[in-house]
Amino acid sequence: MTYEIEIDEAACAAHGDCEAIAPEAFEVDDVARVIGTAPDELVMEAAKACPSVAIRLVDASSGRQVYP
Numbered sequence: 836m837t838y839e840i841e842i843d844e845a846a847c848a849a850h851g852d853c854e855a856i857a858p859e860a861f862e863v864d865d866v867a868r869v870i871g872t873a874p875d876e877l878v879m880e881a882a883k884a885c886p887s888v889a890i891r892l893v894d895a896s897s898g899r900q901v902y903p
């Protein structure tokens with residue numbers, strides 16, 4: 836499975852937790868941006884660590900939302 840990552844910019848409070856966990860995938864300035872890919876497990880860990888639940892993960896093959 837490969838996750839597509841979407842950031843809810845309105846919800847993101849730029850805490851930086853996502854970048855700390857998966858710096859290959861996230862970069863945080865005023866708001867988090869997706870800059871690349873990382874292993875699914877790491878991306879899921881980052882999504883779960885987001886205090887604002889601003890990271891949405893979608894299964895790229897099925898289009899099914901897998902988080903939150």
Ligand code: SF4
Nearest residue numbers: 847848850851853885
């Ligand atoms: S952890 Fe969540 S709120 Fe914090 S920068 Fe990343 S997406 Fe934004």
